[in-house]
Amino acid sequence: MSTATATASASATGSPGASEQSQQRPTRKRRGSPVWYAFLGPPLLLLLVFVAYPTVETFRESLFRRVGTREEFVGLSQYSRLLTNPIFWKALGNTALLGVAFLVIVIPLSAVLASMLNRLRRGATPLKVIYFLPQLTSSVAVALIFNYVFQPDWGLLNGLLHRVGVDSVPLWLADPRYDFTGSRAAVTILAVWAGLGYYMLVVLAGLQSIPVDLYEAAAIDGANAFQIWRRITLPSLRPTFVFLVMTGTVDAMSRFSDLWTLGGPGGAPARSLQSVVMLMFQTGFESHDTSMAAAIAVVFFILVLGITLIAFRALLAREFREIRGSRKAR
Amino acid sequence: MNMTSVDSRTRARRSPIAWLTGSTRRYSVAGQMAIVVVLSVGALAMVLPFAWMIATSLSRQANFTMPRIPTLWPPDPSLFNYRVASTNLPIFRYYLNSIVVVGASTLGYLFFSALTGYAFAKGRFRGKQILFVAFLATLLIPFETRMIPLYALMSDLHLNDSLVALILPFLVGGFGTFLMRQHIASIPDDLIDAARQDGAGEFLIFRRIVLPLCKPALAALAIVNVIWRWNDILWPLLVISNRNLYTVTQGLAIAGRGQGIFTGVALATAALAIVPVMVVYLILQRHIIRGITTSGMKG
Known part of the structure; x- marks a missing residue:
């Protein structure tokens, strides 16, 4: 079914609702009319076909093995194969390491820069536009440019290092070691560069939603700038940080495009850049082992869901009440 | 940086700087300068890779030799790399594909x-709560979890290698439903009931009353969705293998990886994919930044 037919069917079923209304009194009771099911029908069908079915199918496929043209039930053996595979653990480790490194750098950095932006009297808008520029560029394009920025001999970064007199420049993307100048460090720099603008915008929105009265009250009580920042700004930003950590963790878990552009599905060099999704992609569409790829997809799903729920429970339960409270107040 | 006490604050209200900047808070000139310097250094870091990309893409000799110290002005400015890049890949066609896909799905x-x-x-x-929870629950299912069977489903429907495959799975989402429900809930019931009294059907009310009132929320949603769809690479990589049906992002990914050794041409290809998007961004920047801020999503 295409968009056009879905739209047409929704509008077609909308009209009987209108004619029906002439017989019934137009009261609140009419809200119970079947027109709502006509509204929800087509989108629900799309969700069933393109979300619910494939999700269930992923779980099912992970329990089967393809033998020629038929499928054979193998229980959890795909999972035991997966969980004993060092390549999987390496991909999971890379994903976690890159995610943590990214968040640990980007959140404080964006908090500092957004606070500065917030205090700026003039010219905040052009700066916002500039900081957001990389975020709007696709990760593929960003990765492509950074492939050259990190080129060891003449890339922009090492070129600038040469310029300031550094002789032994890092190899960056060519160096698969766990190192502050290796491939993982390079893609972390890339991610911070690309993501900073978005994180700054969110922190800035958080800063601007802090009521001015709080600052005025603190100033009247004689608090100094640091005390105000420590006692008012930081606690007020807690929901913002929680939001960023949660969404940032899920984004980091599903990292794919930039790493794929730089290292291919295998995450070259030496699988140092292979993320979980890249391994899933490689297993499913290069090795054509769909059952194993499905098992990776299920583990990935459980991890993302687990992170979301744990984060929600540990951090958000309290904030949620506060956010709702502040929404009502506004 | 700016240790204001109550006294200095109240005094600052009449200070010339506060008067000039129209501010009621005190902003020291030195503090403002320091902020401007730090933020400008950051902004320079944001722009520099793009500037370097453009400079390199304009240099023919960048394809075989690059200066050890990077320059922002090509020694031999020419459009040679752009001619090669646009001959190598039908970038205008890719733009058309991207516009069709992003437009229709959005x-x-x-x-x-x-x-x-x-x-x-x-x-x-009946069943409103359950259905709403079902719609929201789709938010918890990452696309990557279902992409393998989705790919098989597209094959079964003979939709692989067609732009429909890039549109159809992205027409409904829990996030959009949630955002719009929150927004529409704030429209007064009286407005809708009044229209019902006048005999308007629900779809007419939706089209004539609800949709016009939702413009800001729809704009925010549109911006986030356009960015998301435009930059998607994982799904196009799976379902599109016909070179003529690539989106801009996919064309760039595959071409860029292929011509890696020709720096000038590769960066000209990147520029062809980036610069038009940036121009649109600069025109719409106010709306885009507001859309991102209100929805909290980055697309």
């Missing part, structure tokens, strides 16, 4: 988000 997404949002905000029917 229009559909906005329509279904508003429609379902309206039903969940203002409708009264």
